[in-house]
Amino acid sequence: MTAPNGPGNQQKPENNPQPTLPDRYSFLWLSAAIFLMMLWLQDNGQPQLQDLAYSDFKTAVENNQVAEVTLKEESVTGLFTDSGAASFSSDSAARPGSPGFRTILPPMEDPSLLTLLEEHEVTIKATPSGLPWWQEMIRGFLPWLLLLALMFWFWGAAQKKMIQGGGVFDFSRSKARRARRETSTTTLDDVAGIESAKREIAEIIDFLKSPQKYRALGAVMPKGVLLVGPPGTGKTLLARAIAGEAEVPFYSISASEFIEMFVGVGAARVRDMFQEARKEAPALIFIDELDAIGRSRGAGLGGGHDEREQTLNQILTEMDGFEAHENVLVLAATNRPDVLDSALLRPGRFDRKITLDRPHKDARTAILQVHVRKVPLAEDVDLEQLAARTIGFSGADLKNLVNEAALTAARENLHEVNAHCFELARDRIILGEERDAHLTPKEREAVAYHECGHAIMAYYMPNADPLTKVTIIPHGMAMGVTEQTPREDHYTYTESYLKDRIKVMLGGRCSEKLIYGEVSTGAQNDLKEATTLVRRMIGQWGMSEKIGPLGLSIGEEHVFLGREMGLPREFSEKMAELIDAEIQSQLLALEKETRDFLSEHRNQLEALAKAVLKKETLSAEEIDEILRKEDSRKIA
Structure with missing residues (x-):
């Protein structure tokens, strides 16, 4: 059972602050700085000039194609006249439309150059040989200084983030979400139907609020409480209620969040989580789905070096390290207590086990x-x-x-x-959601006889659950549904009840065989459930005279678990053959009884099938009226 939805149930993480704007854009700023530095080291934005040979330069001057020159040490740059630009733009090396050029003076001085330029009225300019020394230093070192400063700032921000939590470097930080009373409005008043569990939890909450009362009597608070039960029975809701009632820091995490692809991360996160809880003791730690990391050690493919097992070892060590004055309680929830490591379940770790069953x-x-x-x-x-x-x-x-x-x-x-x-x-x-299925008339009739076969057996079998309704409207994955509702809650089942239940399962298949002389694929799920139930009756519950009172782990879930954990089968091949033969024998016997019973009540079967074909859905009262009418006709 889960807590009601609402803003009060949302937990605000406090130990994982959101990254700031500079942290998010550090890499972007660094890339921009490198790009600007590369631009700085270029030619300061000067346009590209056409390269001319020195002889071509003098020819251009003599032909009055040069308007202006600038002399700087061994280089000469200048501008063409309109005629010069048009003349030299056809050169393959030239940039079309570029009026500028440059050339290099020969090593030997040319004293006639100035005279030539003056004769052809070329404007002559000159620039100093270089920038002042301090400007040259700024131009050379400033980009690198800016780059180093930005890099130091980037790494400083990353280190600060590692200390505070969050970011790509924060692998070893705990992912536990912290909540206080003001962030969770769920209390024990919101938990119903599990009064015995609430009494156990109320005692623990009272210990956290007033530990002196218990210490005066020599009592020590349990180190761990294990919540065990099927899915949906209220384990997580009970933990939220504890967080709302205890008025102490509450850390919540799923066991799967400890494991990452990096070796040692799970154990590091466990250490960090317990360290944070100890700082604010008394505190509560809630680990949901404990079986994700708490499975028996040595059963996995990785052996003792498996990352999951290292995480489990760290949890065991941290729980052993609790001192009496620390007041840190570990809550854990699982629906698979059978796979947990025995070291977790011993007293001193999880001292209490609270079982939550389906409600009465x-x-x-x-x-x-x-x-x-x-x-x-x-x-x-x-x-x-x-x-x-x-x-x-x-x-x-x-x-x-x-x-x-x-x-x-x-x-x-x-x-x-x-x-x-x-x-x-x-x-x-x-039943599932109603859906549209375009069945042919023959298929629709077969579905009707199939469901009516279930209904006849459910109606007449003395130990079967009462019949509620029959419908041939497709629901979910089923083409039709026969619904039965138990009279009361069952905690144990008799052999007669189980056999009548199997007869109800086989009623659909036997009805098809009786009416059409053959069976269809519609009984697949019925056969699977019937076989599983007979197998458990024989192998686990001792309901077979040939096999005797043996309790063997032959259910589907136990076979899967045994193979996963590498456990050998606990019975011989001869016993396996005997069990299989007994399963087949009982199923054949129950099928024969079902087929014979339907043959005796064929008139009721056909009358019920015609009625359900006409109305599609029949209630329990309508079914009772039809069958009683057919019984009276048979007697008459």
């Missing part, structure tokens, strides 16, 4: 009351009745149910959320 009816009612606080409800909404019809829903499912009902009411332009909106929302969650 009264708990579901309390959870619904929490989630409908801001929802305008119509008078026909009965939360207790709704809780009774949502067996198996987690807290998160119930929150989603209320939200879907509100969305349905908004879609239909209603001012209140009525019972019909909740019914549609429940069907959407359980």
Whole structure:
């Protein structure tokens, strides 16, 4: 179950400040400085001049094609007259339209040059041999000084950022998000349906607020609390409530955020997170999805040098390093406690384990009351009745149910959320969204017989869950749906209940075989679930006389876990063959019983199929009326 959405639940990170404007544009400034320096070292923006041989230069003067010259040491630059520019622009080396030129004086002085220039009335200019020495020094050293200054500023900003946190150099900093009471409005009043867990947490919160009362009696606060339960049962919500109630710094992080591609980063982040928490003790650290790094060591491909295992080792070390006066509590949540390393679960690390299970009816009612606080409800909404019809829903499912009902009411332009909106929302969650599927008449008829086969078995089997509805409208990935709702919450299952449940699963396939003489691919999911259930009955629950009272880890999840951890199979090949033969034998026997039962009730099956083809959806009352009518006809 998750916390209600709202601005109060948003946590503001305090130890990871946003980068400033100079930090973001440091590289841009450095690139601009280098570019400007390169421009400075060019020819100061002077236009490119045409190169002339000295002999061509004198010829141009004699032909009155030179208007002006500037003498500077061994070089001569000047401007052409209009005729000179037109004459020399045809040269391949010349730049078209360029009136300027330059040439180099020969090593031997030419005393006739000045006389030649004066005779042809060429304007003569002269420039000093060079700039003053201080200007030359500025021109030569200023670009490099600016570049070095900018580089020192850039690296200084980077070092400052490494110290303060953030940036590309901040690999070892903890990614934990810090929150205080004012940043989280979730309290224990927002947590419903898990009263035993709330009592455990209330004691820990009281210890954090007044530790002297417990220390006077020699009590020591637990170092770690492990929240265990299926997804959606309220583990993260409970942690948020602790942050809102304890009035101490609260650090939240997902276990996957410790691991990066760089070696040693995970362990460094663990050290940094615990160091920050110790500075502000008493404090709370919440690690979500602990199994991401807390799996049993030595089972991975990397062995003891795996990065994940090094991170786990650092967590174990930090939790051992807690002193009695530090008051730092570690909360962790997982839905896979079976894969956690035994060193994590021993007393002294995670001293307490709080189990959160799917809520029972009264708990579901309390959870619904929490989630409908801001929802305008119509008078026909009965939360207790709704809780009774949502067996198996987690807290998160119930929150989603209320939200879907509100969305349905908004879609239909209603001012209140009525019972019909909740019914549609429940069907959407359980059955899936209605979708358009263009079935041929023959396929539609086959779907009807398939679903009616399920319905007949669910209606007549004494231990099966009550039938709720039958529909041939496609929902989700299914072409049709037969819905059953348990009468009450189940925590254990009898062998007779499980066998009747398997008969209901096989009813669709047996119905197709009875009507058409062959089966289709529509029973794929039914066969998979039936086989899995029979396998667990035989191998884990000892419900087979041939196999006996053995508890073997042969469920799909245990097979996957054993292969992942490199564990050997705990039974022989002969036993495996015996289990497979027994599974096949029981499935064949249950299928025969189902097929024989449907043959006896073929009239009811055909009548129900015709009705569902006509109306597409039949309620439990309509199904009961049709079957009772056919029974009375059979008796008559």
